[in-house]
Amino acid sequence: MLFIDQVDISGKKLLFRVDFNVPLENGVITDDNRIQAAVPTLKYALEKGASIILCAHLGKPKGKVVPGLSLAPVAKRTGELLGLDVVLVEGVLGDAAVQAADALLPGQVIMLDNLRFNPEETGKTVEERGDFGKKLASLAEIYVNDAFGVAHRENASVVDVPKYVQTSCGGFLLKKEQEFLGDALNDPRRPYVCVSGGAKVSTKLGILNNLLGKVDDIIIGGAMANTFMLAKGYEVGKSLVEVDLVDDAKSIIKKAESMGSTLHLPVDYLYAAAPDAQAAEGVCAADAIPSDSMVLDIGPETIENFTAVLERSKTIVWNGPMGMFETEAFAKGSLAVCEAIAGLDDALSIVGGGDTDAVVHLMHLADKFSFISTGGGSFLQFLEGKELPAFKALKEYSNK
Structure with a gap:
């Protein structure tokens, strides 16, 4: 080429x-x-x-x-x-x-x-x-x-x-x-971490399956984490969830354990009654989501856990926000992840996807990332290992 x-x-x-x-x-x-x-x-x-x-x-x-x-x-x-x-x-x-x-x-x-x-x-x-x-x-x-x-x-x-x-x-x-998504990720400095968020597991299944065994850690947030909560036997209330992908989530959890990639899921959440809420009703544990509410952002303990993983990373690929960042009350998780990655002086950090790019620019931290991909679907397919x-x-x- x-x-x-x-x-x-x-x-x-x-x-x-x-x-x-x-x-x-x-x-x-x-x-x-x-x-x-x-x-x-x-x-x-x-x-x-x-x-x-x-x-x-x-x-x-x-x-x-x-x-x-x-x-x-x-x-x-x-x-x-x-x-x-x-x-x-x-x-x-x-x-x-x-x-x-x-x-x-x-x-x-x-x-x-x-x-x-x-x-x-x-x-x-x-x-x-x-x-x-x-x-x-x-x-x-x-x-x-x-x-x-x-x-x-x-x-x-x-x-x-x-x-x-x-x-x-x-x-x-x-x-x-090609240099950042191909060459750099073929021989990454470790620990190598994938941060995956956004609304749906269905759009990230290919990536997760392709990266299992290649990355040291996989951080999962956003609404897609709800499907993993259901796979672990937790109730998710009225939260957005893909019930038909629970078996796939179970498979990823099982394969991660056997393939040497550590899966990091939320342990607490901010919740509210509806997606148009302007304020959180409270914080709940991942296994105690109120039946009449929905989770809209990761909670403070999860932020602390995710940040700890990121702070020791040397290569990071991030696609997808941690919550409904468009509403200020539910943006803290995404902004905290953004700040944690941007604060790393000795790491290769790659961002892709429109919403993730929006978070980075919202924080005025674009110059703190090694590379921001210009592709959405192309970025996802590249990470899936497709030509x-x-x-x-x-x-x-x-x-x-």
Whole structure:
């Protein structure tokens, strides 16, 4: 698999797949982190005398042109960050795109409009994707994927384009993801700890099973811990729980014991009558959750226990909050975990997932973490040990 600094891009036309799926409110970008993350690769390409054709998606237009999901504000903001004009080409593909690509000069940048305006982009099969990838590839000589956020998607712009260009490579953002999620975790410094939270066990089963025996400790919080409570024979009141996954939770508990990974579950909770409560009704032990209430955050003793595990860690991967952090009364567990990890001076700390990223930024501690992944689903699949479609395509078609 090649990366952009291993390819001669001078004077070449580059088709860049980027992840610019940014949040918008009334046409205004409210968070441009995803655009900023790709800027180093784009600036490198421009400095080398390349010309750039950007392609990305925004929202879920479901194969139809939705004016409110046009990439116009994204093109404008990208231009501001690069210090040049980024022209948005009307339509996804067509005469305007071909003409604009043909007229590109070194140092210039254009952006195709929302890829998902075309239904073929998200086709589930080769047949459904048709020749959309081939048409995209015809605009450029070299393909650069710097969109880890869609690396787990078998989209035309991700897996088909590499088949039809002279050379395919990854950008610096993709390279950084591979280095931290792949190389660093293949030979971690120990103790190696996985912190898993969030609402559902179902989204984390693959990760937990893959990491058993590889990590020294697994910390489980958030609503997903409730399923493990049920597996241990505890009642969980009205708490969110996945009853159909109790057997899976039992299996993980049993395998952790035999495979050398220590499982750390909550021993106490903050509880309230409903998820929209603005204050906790009290603290309860994990085996004494009130029948008419639900747990919404880990309790003080659990925070102390989890913090003790984290403080001796040398490698940490964190995905998922410890409670309903969006409400101040139930944010303490997530914030305490965030502070504990951020306070480690001699540890590799990796964060992934939108909610987890939100906790880190809420605390203004992003610069205290070794790496914050730009992918949600891609991050989870990587930790499950799966080969991502984007990486597979780049390896197969890097240099034909």
